[in-house]
Amino acid sequence: MYPDPWEKVRDYRRVREYAAEHPNAGRVRVGRALDLPAGRVRGWLKDAVPDPVRGINAAIDRGWIDPDPDGETAASLVALLAHVLAGGSIATESYLPAVTPGKRVNVAEIRDAFERVGVETRTRNADIDGRAPEVVPTCDGTVLGRCLVAMDAPTGVKTTLDHLPAVVWDVPRSVRRSFVRIYVRHRGLNYAGKSTTRVQVERPSSFIAELRDILDDVLTERVTTADAGVTISAAAARELGVE
Structure with missing residues (x-):
């Protein structure tokens, strides 16, 4: 063993x-x-061939290991990373990634994010009362999960995540903008009588600060931080396309 x-x-x-x-x-x-x-x-x-070697070979064949930051594979992995960080998780034992749809992000969009990196999916828990549906890979899922962890995605609970994955800063600004848009669409809240979008996350202050930094990097309109979250002005939300 x-x-x-x-x-x-x-x-x-x-x-x-x-x-x-x-x-x-x-x-x-x-x-x-x-x-x-x-x-x-x-x-x-x-x-x-041992399973870990098969996994490495599968990751290499799919281009998941050290992809060109300016290439399509890196852009697709970063988009999927946004879905996992904002609306999903990676199982601690199996490394299987799963993403839950929400009001702004539907199953079809999540399936497409997985398919862009080359894996097919299924929806589990769809018919189970009290359980949120989750989109999960049907092939090479644990290999993909390990690659996402290598990109700084956490396994299990995410409340201790204290920084954005460094890879998000290595890709072109247009890819960072896509990352932010996906994140905000998963986590953004709108309150009655307010035109702003609130992103509330249970994360250390360092994570909140980096989230604000990346929003400022891709937007020209106003974004502020307060009370363990980020507030996106109405103009910034329109600029990002998440009204």
Whole structure:
């Protein structure tokens, strides 16, 4: 058993490298040389691939690892990241991402966000009373979730998230604007008699400050912070397209 999947990846690579350098070596010799059980080595010598390695290969094939910040894949991942941060979660044990639709963000839009990064989805809990429906991937979901975590998305509860993921600042301004628009559409509230949009989140003050910074970066109209949230003026909401 491997408590850390990365250790399994390293051992697999060690076996494959040793076998490439010693093509006539059998499982016993390889196991002794690398201090690994012969039974474990046997499968890897016969082209069995551990799940963590399959996951890495899937992420590479889909372009999810170190995508070009100016490319479409990065833009799609950042958009999905906005949906997860504002309206979803990543399971702590399985790393499966899930996004819940809301008043401004429907199931079709969330499905499209997943499909843009190359995965199909299903809606769970749709027919269960008292449970909010969630859009989840049907393939490579845990791999995608781990990639989102590598982009600084948290697993489990998000109340301790104290900063925006750094990748949001690495992409073009138009992609940051899309990130902000998605976030506000998920989290924005409008109150009777007020023309402003309020984004209330249970996050440390440092997160609120960064949210204000990125809003100021993509908007010219007024945005203010107070009481653990951000208030977007009516003009700023029109500018962002979230009236």
